Amino acid sequence: MRASFVFSEVVTGLRRNVTMTVAMILTTAISLGLLGGGLLVVRTIDRMQQDYYQRVETVVYLSADISANDPGCTSSTCSALRGQLESAPGVQTVIFESRQAAFARFQRIFQGQPELLQLARPEALPASLRVQLSDPARFPSIAKAFTGRPGVDRVTDQGEYLRQLFRALDGLRNATFVIALIQALAALLLISNTIQISAFTRRAEVGVMRLTGASRWYTQLPFLLEAVVAGVVGGVLAIVGLVIGKVAFVDRVLAGVFEAAIVPRIGYADIFSVAPVLLLVGSVVAALTGYLTLRLYVRT
Amino acid sequence: MIRLEHVSKSYRTSTRPALDDVTVAVGKGEFAFLIGPSGSGKSTLLRLLLREEVASAGDVYVADLNVGRLSQRRIPQLRQRVGCVFQDFRLLANKTVSENVAFALEVIGKPRHTIRKVVPEVLELVGLEGKADRMPHELSGGEQQRVAIARAFVNRPLVLLADEPTGNLDRDISHEIMLLLERINRTGTTVLMATHDHTIVDSMRRRVVELHLGQVVRDESRGVYGVSR
Ligand SMILES: Nc1ncnc2c1ncn2[C@@H]1O[C@H](COP(=O)(O)OP(=O)(O)OP(=O)(O)O)[C@@H](O)[C@H]1O
Numbered sequence: 391m392r393a394s395f396v397f398s399e400v401v402t403g404l405r406r407n408v409t410m411t412v413a414m415i416l417t418t419a420i421s422l423g424l425l426g427g428g429l430l431v432v433r434t435i436d437r438m439q440q441d442y443y444q445r446v447e448t449v450v451y452l453s454a455d456i457s458a459n460d461p462g463c464t465s466s467t468c469s470a471l472r473g474q475l476e477s478a479p480g481v482q483t484v485i486f487e488s489r490q491a492a493f494a495r496f497q498r499i500f501q502g503q504p505e506l507l508q509l510a511r512p513e514a515l516p517a518s519l520r521v522q523l524s525d526p527a528r529f530p531s532i533a534k535a536f537t538g539r540p541g542v543d544r545v546t547d548q549g550e551y552l553r554q555l556f557r558a559l560d561g562l563r564n565a566t567f568v569i570a571l572i573q574a575l576a577a578l579l580l581i582s583n584t585i586q587i588s589a590f591t592r593r594a595e596v597g598v599m600r601l602t603g604a605s606r607w608y609t610q611l612p613f614l615l616e617a618v619v620a621g622v623v624g625g626v627l628a629i630v631g632l633v634i635g636k637v638a639f640v641d642r643v644l645a646g647v648f649e650a651a652i653v654p655r656i657g658y659a660d661i662f663s664v665a666p667v668l669l670l671v672g673s674v675v676a677a678l679t680g681y682l683t684l685r686l687y688v689r690t
Numbered sequence: 691m692i693r694l695e696h697v698s699k700s701y702r703t704s705t706r707p708a709l710d711d712v713t714v715a716v717g718k719g720e721f722a723f724l725i726g727p728s729g730s731g732k733s734t735l736l737r738l739l740l741r742e743e744v745a746s747a748g749d750v751y752v753a754d755l756n757v758g759r760l761s762q763r764r765i766p767q768l769r770q771r772v773g774c775v776f777q778d779f780r781l782l783a784n785k786t787v788s789e790n791v792a793f794a795l796e797v798i799g800k801p802r803h804t805i806r807k808v809v810p811e812v813l814e815l816v817g818l819e820g821k822a823d824r825m826p827h828e829l830s831g832g833e834q835q836r837v838a839i840a841r842a843f844v845n846r847p848l849v850l851l852a853d854e855p856t857g858n859l860d861r862d863i864s865h866e867i868m869l870l871l872e873r874i875n876r877t878g879t880t881v882l883m884a885t886h887d888h889t890i891v892d893s894m895r896r897r898v899v900e901l902h903l904g905q906v907v908r909d910e911s912r913g914v915y916g917v918s919r
């Protein structure tokens with residue numbers, strides 16, 4: 391196999407259909423860029439989920455009776471509840487917060503608002519069992535199991551509003567992937583089309599190759615490599631696009647959000663960790679497209 | 691070297707078979723004409739030898755290869771042993787004479803130093819030593835056919851197939867091309883040439899295989915184009 395020969399054939403092939411080549415590469419780049427964007431959103435969501443769910447708690451508020459008379463969770467009702475919570479699946483830790491402790495926390499939180507503090511009485515605050523779940527998705531089963539039990543007032547979950555937020559983010563991610571997929575389809579059709587055109591413009595060469603006994607590799611490799619070049623160059627452009635998108639758009643528009651640590655910052659490390667995926671997907675998918683096109687449309 | 695045994699070929703789109711129970715053999719180093727009226731199956735027979743088509747029945751052999759049974763992967767082995775030239779030359783318009791010839795070696799992976807050595811040799815053999823850097827459109831028809839022959843011969847095939855190689859050329863030029871094919875034949879290469887040109891066949895007095903409606907109707911060792919035309 392003469393590499394220089396195959397290489398020069400590839401270059402000639404790409405140069406002969408410049409417009410198609412450019413269209414093919416740009417479409418591939420946009421598709422891979424969207425895929426990369428989607429992957430970055432996924433990473434961000436994952437990190438946010440870890441972050442937030444670590445902070446949120448499921449709270450089992452206890453009845454007025456326990457709140458008033460059991461400051462140490464020593465009554466049989468309270469300690470039984472605690473024991474059952476501790477052994478429930480998906481529960482990491484259970485902490486008892488007495489009425490006094492709740493009131494102390496209330497005072498801490500509203501330090502700056504003395505009027506509010508003056509109004510508040512410890513009697514208004516219930517004691518609670520604060521539960522850390524290892525898997526926030528477990529909340530519904532915990533809520534179902536403990537709501538209405540003796541000694542339980544109600545079960546709440548601070549995670550509910552987060553779940554809504556993440557549903558929205560999941561939607562964003564899915565939309566990105568759908569657009570990436572449609573764009574990928576366009577890219578595949580363009581790659582396939584470019585190869586067919588390329589094979590047509592080179593039919594004389596291919597005819598001579600066939601008759602002189604060139605192996606399948608010699609006749610087809612240039613076309614396959616054209617497709618792979620589109621995949622790889624498209625991938626590189628996509629990565630460059632992501633970097634530009636980060637610097638020029640995400641970092642500016644979302645600066646406040648990052649500052650407040652609401653959303654974890656997207657770093658170069660994140661982009662470079664999705665980069666190999668984009669290159670790999672780009673080149674493998676392009677090569678497969680090329681191979682199938684040659685199989686289906688080009689006689690060798 | 692070439693052997694067809696009870697070979698028939700029917701194209702899917704036509705009712706009459708293009709070849710009908712053809713049995714013929716051409717020995718090593720032989721020179722044979724394949725003649726017959728238009729549509730008699732000459733090109734079809736050559737295409738079978740190149741495995742451009744597959745026989746509907748019967749066996750085709752070239753050297754030790756059973757052509758019809760070759761796997762896709764081994765077809766290149768056959769074609770590297772069989773050179774072929776056509777009426778329309780089939781040169782690559784954007785390559786020079788020597789690039790056209792070299793192309794046939796490049797695509798089968800011959801090393802560059804071999805190519806540099808043998809291309810000028812074969813160009814000299816076909817009488818084009820001064821024209822290596824011309825483009826095909828800067829050559830006469832006869833010269834273009836010489837390039838095509840050089841390309842077909844440069845890998846020293848066992849067999850050279852020629853499908854009406856003089857079909858586009860006038861009589862004198864045709865004669866020169868025939869002298870060239872004879873010279874190639876003298877190197878030991880088996881030559882099978884399909885033609886309509888009775889002047890050439892008559893002047894060469896070589897073996898003649900005549901097809902008519904896909905059947906062999908005549909096979910003479912020192913034949914002429916004959917009366918049946
Ligand atoms: N690809 C094809 N599909 C269908 N029929 C074909 C095909 N090629 C040839 N034929 C038919 O097969 C028969 C033989 O054709 P072939 O080309 O072998 O003749 P030929 O002797 O080479 O003729 P010519 O002297 O005109 O070149 C003809 O009837 C032709 O119409």
Ligand SMILES: [Mg+2]
Nearest residue numbers: 732733734853
């Ligand atoms: Mg013919």
